[in-house]
Amino acid sequence: MVxxxxxxxxxxxxxxxxxxxxxxxxxxxxEAGSDLASLKTRAVRExxxxxxxxxxxxxxxxxxxxxxxxxxxxxxxxxxxxxxxGLTYFLMDMEQEGVQVRPLxxxxxxxxxxxxxxxxxxxxxxxxxxxxxxxxxxxxxxLMNERAGLGFLLQVRLRQLLDDTIAAARExxxxxxxxxxxxxxxxxxxxxQIRLLAWKGLTDVERYGQPGPEGSLVKWLWSDTNQxxxxxxxxxxxxxxxxxxxxxxxELLRARGNTIExxxxxxxxxxVAERVLGLPRLKAVA
Amino acid sequence: MDFGxxxxxxxxxxxxxxxxxxxxxxxxxxxxxxHAEARRPDRALWDELRxxxxxxxxxxxxxxxxxxxxxxxxxxxxxxxxxxxxxPFLPSxxxxxxxxxxxxxxxxERLLPALATGEQGAALGVARDGRAELVIGxxxxxxxxxxxxxxxxxxxxxxxxxxxxxxRAEEADVALVASIDPTRSAAEVAFAExxxxxxxxxxxxxxxxxxxxVAAELVGVCDRALTMTVAYVKERRQFGVPVGSYQAxxxxxxxxxxxxxxxxxASGYAAWAADAAPExxxxxxxxxxxxxxxxxxxxxxxxxxxxxxxxxxxxxDVHWLYKRALLDAQLLGGAxxxxxxxxxxx
Numbered sequence: 001m002v003x004x005x006x007x008x009x010x011x012x013x014x015x016x017x018x019x020x021x022x023x024x025x026x027x028x029x030x031e032a033g034s035d036l037a038s039l040k041t042r043a044v045r046e047x048x049x050x051x052x053x054x055x056x057x058x059x060x061x062x063x064x065x066x067x068x069x070x071x072x073x074x075x076x077x078x079x080x081x082x083x084x085x086g087l088t089y090f091l092m093d094m095e096q097e098g099v100q101v102r103p104l105x106x107x108x109x110x111x112x113x114x115x116x117x118x119x120x121x122x123x124x125x126x127x128x129x130x131x132x133x134x135x136x137x138x139x140x141x142x143l144m145n146e147r148a149g150l151g152f153l154l155q156v157r158l159r160q161l162l163d164d165t166i167a168a169a170r171e172x173x174x175x176x177x178x179x180x181x182x183x184x185x186x187x188x189x190x191x192x193q194i195r196l197l198a199w200k201g202l203t204d205v206e207r208y209g210q211p212g213p214e215g216s217l218v219k220w221l222w223s224d225t226n227q228x229x230x231x232x233x234x235x236x237x238x239x240x241x242x243x244x245x246x247x248x249x250x251e252l253l254r255a256r257g258n259t260i261e262x263x264x265x266x267x268x269x270x271x272v273a274e275r276v277l278g279l280p281r282l283k284a285v286a
Numbered sequence: 287m288d289f290g291x292x293x294x295x296x297x298x299x300x301x302x303x304x305x306x307x308x309x310x311x312x313x314x315x316x317x318x319x320x321h322a323e324a325r326r327p328d329r330a331l332w333d334e335l336r337x338x339x340x341x342x343x344x345x346x347x348x349x350x351x352x353x354x355x356x357x358x359x360x361x362x363x364x365x366x367x368x369x370x371x372x373x374p375f376l377p378s379x380x381x382x383x384x385x386x387x388x389x390x391x392x393x394x395e396r397l398l399p400a401l402a403t404g405e406q407g408a409a410l411g412v413a414r415d416g417r418a419e420l421v422i423g424x425x426x427x428x429x430x431x432x433x434x435x436x437x438x439x440x441x442x443x444x445x446x447x448x449x450x451x452x453x454r455a456e457e458a459d460v461a462l463v464a465s466i467d468p469t470r471s472a473a474e475v476a477f478a479e480x481x482x483x484x485x486x487x488x489x490x491x492x493x494x495x496x497x498x499x500v501a502a503e504l505v506g507v508c509d510r511a512l513t514m515t516v517a518y519v520k521e522r523r524q525f526g527v528p529v530g531s532y533q534a535x536x537x538x539x540x541x542x543x544x545x546x547x548x549x550x551x552a553s554g555y556a557a558w559a560a561d562a563a564p565e566x567x568x569x570x571x572x573x574x575x576x577x578x579x580x581x582x583x584x585x586x587x588x589x590x591x592x593x594x595x596x597x598x599x600x601x602x603d604v605h606w607l608y609k610r611a612l613l614d615a616q617l618l619g620g621a622x623x624x625x626x627x628x629x630x631x632x
Contacts, residue, residue: 166632181629182622188632189552189573189625196551203290215545266533272543273536275515280531 001023002210003089003130003138005216012070012091021128024068026059026092026116027139030155034267037083037136041118043075043090052127053077055092061261065101066114068094072142073123074135087135091127098122106249108253109244144215145264152198154222155191158229160189161251165233183232213275216268223258225266230255296463298358302365305334310369322468322606327426328576332373339397341378342402345494347400356495360382360502360553367506367614368470370606372620374407377470377595380463380496381431387492388450388485389528397452401429409473410496412618413451417476422617424473425462428455430595433618437490437627450489453482458464466615469606482547494500494571495560497618501553501571504578504614508546511582511589511607519592535592542585549574549581569631576624578617586611 001009015021032039041057055075061072071092078086093098098121103111130138166175166184174180197218204212230252234241241248260263273279291299309331311317321328335341344359345351351360359379366375368615382401386394390553400406406428409422413432421430424631430453437448458477466471516539519530529535556574586608590597615621 175629175632178626182625184578184632185625185628188628192546192555192573193551197547197553200551202323206610209479214547221544221548243604261484262354266537268532269537269540272540273530273533275545277536277539279516279536280528281537282531282533282536283526 001140007126008091008129017037021069022064022067023070023072024062024065024094024114025142026071026073027143028061028063029058034264036139037087039074039076039087041073042079043074043077043123046122053090053123053125053128055090055098055118055121055123057118059118060104061113062101062116063113065094065116066103070094071099071116072129073118074139077132077135081133082256084136085133087139089129089135089138090123091129092118092121092123096121107256108250141189141210143263144210144213152202152218154226155194155198155218158191158194158222158226161226161233162187162229165229165236168233169236174234180232180236183228187225187229187232190221190228194225196224197221213250214269216263216271216276219262220265220268220272223255226258227255291357293496295358295361299365301359302340302362303368305338306365306369308372309334309371313473313603314369315606318370318372318469318606319603325425325464325468327374327471328372331371332404335375336372339403341375341382342398343402344379345382345398346394346401347625349351349386350402351398356557357554358600359499360557363499363502364509364587366611367503368510370510370610371451371631372509373468374409374423374426374470376499377410377421377427378408379406379499380410381423381427381429383495383499384410384431384433384450384489384492385452385485386489387495388489389452390486393452393483393485393487397429398608409475411475413475417474419474420463420465421473421475422465422470422613424460425471425605427460427473429453430455430458430460430475431485432482433489433493434493437493441605448486448489448493450492451477451482452485453477457481461480465613467609469610491564491567493618494567497568497571497575497624498553498556498560499616501556501574501578504582504611505546505553506549507582507607507611508549508578508585510537511586511604512542512546513587514537514604515542515592518596523593529592529594538588538592539573542588543587545581552577569628572628572631576614576621576628579624580621582611583608583615614619 027036029039043053043055046052046054071094074087076086077088094194098119100117102115104113104115104143105111119198156209201215201218229282233248234252237248241252243249274281340362341351342351342468343354343362344356347353352480385397401408404507407426408429409421409423409427410431413420413434418432422541432451434451458475461474463472463474519535520528522529553574559570589604593602593604597604
């Protein structure tokens with residue numbers, strides 16, 4: 001919506017809204033996690049078809065890749081430019097020979113995410129978003145919207161889990177125990193703050209067109225709160241949280257991913273420090 | 287609910303910020319230091335605030351106030367907290383808020399006009415057995431409002447139902463106390479069982495609005511502590527680089543921002559609820575005061591830590607913020623008390 005051409009908007013937006021075409025996000029790589037700009041997947045122009053790109057590399061943590069028709073792919077198009085500069089944002093058709101999807105089993109036992117092996121996949125020039133070499137900016141737009149939008153949805157889920165936990169505590173007479181009461185009141189406060197900050201973020205999107213780096217605060221607070229909540233819930237419900245296959249045990253394990261996925265808490269703190277507070281960046285060790 | 291301030295509200299904020307910055311003195315803390323060291327309020331500033339009608343901003347027009355709401359009052363409290371303006375504004379508006387909601391119509395009409403104009407100053411404290419140990423604003427006050435009993439009390443046994451008593455200063459024994467926060471006066475107040483009068487209205491609603499005003503002041507304290515700290519760690523160099531480039535420091539600053547924004551969100555919501563959704567106010571006020579109390583103390587502690595040795599000195603001025611935070615955090619119940627109350631509403 002921000003960077004696409006009119007043709008791209010016309011072609012892709014409607015099937016997204018109708019869920020006719022599912023998309024996945026090909027950003028992270030085995031060697032480029034938090035340091036996304038160091039990614040190695042290469043896209044080069046096909047000498048015989050100058051309006052086509054040929055892509056090779058490996059992506060990881062692509063959720064839903066097995067159901068996806070399209071992939072938002074960031075690849076290096078200029079090996080000589082410094083890290084952030086030589087990247088381009090592509091829309092890649094997943095239904096082609098050069099793309100292999102392998103599920104990635106996580107600590108919960110299920111496979112929400114995938115590895116993507118790309119070998120000679122082809123992307124037409126018309127599927128470049130935001131111009132060649134501009135991929136970093138386009139990817140940041142995706143990530144900031146992910147943090148702003150996802151934070152909002154996840155807070156609804158958090159509220160449900162908190163309500164279930166409060167109900168479980170009430171059932172077991174633990175609400176009268178001041179230690180549990182204090183912890184639940186703290187979680188309720190955090191949950192409300194996430195709701196308020198997420199709304200404020202959406203108001204900013206409405207007012208200024210784009211979410212600001214403050215969205216990082218919501219994602220940071222949400223992930224930390226969800227971990228605290230699932231741990232407290234485990235203490236309240238007891239054995240059910242330690243028995244495989246229950247939703248309590250699933251949430252308990254799944255929550256560990258929250259402070260890693262979509263920007264680790266450490267990276268979010270860097271973003272807040274540098275882009276919101278304007279603190280200087282520490283030079284990386286060469 | 288609307289998350290931005292209206293144009294009028296923004297104007298109040300701008301005016302307050304500019305005026306208070308202009309009166310803050312050298313280095314932004316000159317006036318605080320001067321008045322805190324002498325333990326006396328800034329009379330000239332007090333007269334200016336009176337002339338601007340700030341003391342009556344949220345009081346009804348029929349009682350000489352401006353008839354605006356808790357949001358406008360919170361804006362002023364935040365700005366005064368940010369500058370630690372050495373005037374007994376908060377104690378006066380807290381006492382007036384208690385009377386405005388906790389008093390009968392007759393009490394409001396009789397007691398509020400002098401408080402709305404600032405002709406009289408007021409103080410607020412919590413009393414037990416005829417004594418209130420730390421009454422803020424007690425040094426200058428003509429009128430003292432004392433909360434008694436407990437919200438959860440049923441009137442039988444040791445727990446007494448929440449009530450409030452209004453005393454004229456001359457009806458009680460008022461002895462100055464050197465509180466930990468020298469930027470505003472405090473007193474110990476002792477009184478006879480028959481002294482003063484009981485407030486006859488909804489004291490709990492007044493107390494909730496008072497909590498919101500304290501929370502707003504604490505948000506101002508957080509914001510100032512964060513701003514000072516960020517400026518300092520950008521400038522202070524060790525090992526050849528600004529200390530703010532180390533993640534041990536910068537991540538601590540990021541945490542200060544998160545805590546400040548959390549407190550601001552909760553406090554803004556509570557002020558909105560006081561004006562627009564009073565049924566949400568009891569939980570919102572407990573949440574705001576709890577969050578702001580915890581945030582302000584922790585943010586000021588981080589501010590001292592990030593300033594290093596300088597932060598522990600009298601001259602660095604960070605301590606004024608910390609002392610205000612410590613006192614306000616406990617005022618009308620600290621973070622744990624607020625969470626305990628919130629838990630009963632879950």
